[in-house]
Amino acid sequence: MDMPVSFEIRPLSPAGGAEIIGLDLSQTLPQQTIEELRRAWNDHIVLVWRDQEFTEEEQLAFAGRFGKLGQRKVPPEELKERSDGVLQNNPNVMLVTNIMKDGKPAGSFGDGEMWLHIDSGYAEIPYSYTFLYGVKLPSWGGNTRFANTYKAYDALPQEMKDKLAGKKALHIHEYERRARVDISNKDISQSPHWFHPVCITHPESGRKALFVDRLMTRRIEGVPYDESEEILDFLYDHIEQEEFVFEHEWKLGDVVAWDNRCSTHGRTYFPENEERLLRRCTIDGSKLYENA
Secondary structure, eight states: OOOOOOOEEEEOOTTSOEEEESOOTTSOOOHHHHHHHHHHHHHHSEEEEOSOOOOHHHHHHHHGGGSOBOOOOOOOGGGGGGTOOTTOOOTTOEEEEOOEETTEESSBSOSSOEEEEOTTTTSSSOEEEEEEEEEEOOSSOOOEEEEEHHHHHHTSOHHHHHHHTTOEEEEEOOSOSSOOOOOTTOOOTTSOEEEEESEEEOTTTOOEEEOOOTTTEEEETTSOHHHHHHHHHHHHHHHTSGGGEEEEOOOTTOEEEEEGGGEEEEEOOOOTTSOOEEEEEEEEOOOOOSOO
16 A cells, blocks of 8 residues: 655755655655655755665666656767766766776766756756765765755846846856856857746746856847846856855765756865765756746
């Protein structure tokens, strides 16, 4: 019988984030429990489970209860060395790690700080959810910071909301971690990119959220360059205000999962001589609209 499993939701900050207590994610959970977790996402954006032990197959099985598993994006040939780790053999899994294997990166996006971004925001259909599992951690640093773009949108002056209405922005990715793509006098046809509404309506919660990020959003369509830069710089700083940010400090066995449609996330610095390994999987989303 598909009996629900009770669990506790413990909010972690005013900006978002909640710890889910009482579930073993390696087990097959009842569908009612899965639906309760989905509702918790709408309230808290980021969900955290501590002290989990599960295999890659169990991680994929759990994540897959929330939709179709997303495949790792394949970069253009000239960018592959930045993201193609030699131990990344499952198309549904990314190893976020600085570990080297025979002198080559084992996974992707290995070292140091990473600016706030949206996973696959540069794709026509961005991921809806991302799941990370803490396998190996440094002695300090490497925290993940999440910005709540619901709250950021709600706090915008009405004049700015009106200015952004109907606007789309270019998202482009060249597999950098701490640098924006220079699009001046550049043919971007070979770089993964897409235009999305600056403000979206979340397809499940029905709430408005900003959909731009410091790392990958490069210009607002139909707006003069200097004005676009001014607006985007304002939005990046606005989104990343501490009142909108929840910071997760990793422990071994943590599972952290978040909604990409209403948040941006980034990583703090950690020692380059210490190994860090997180196992990532994703769920495919749907096309995003300003008015769903």
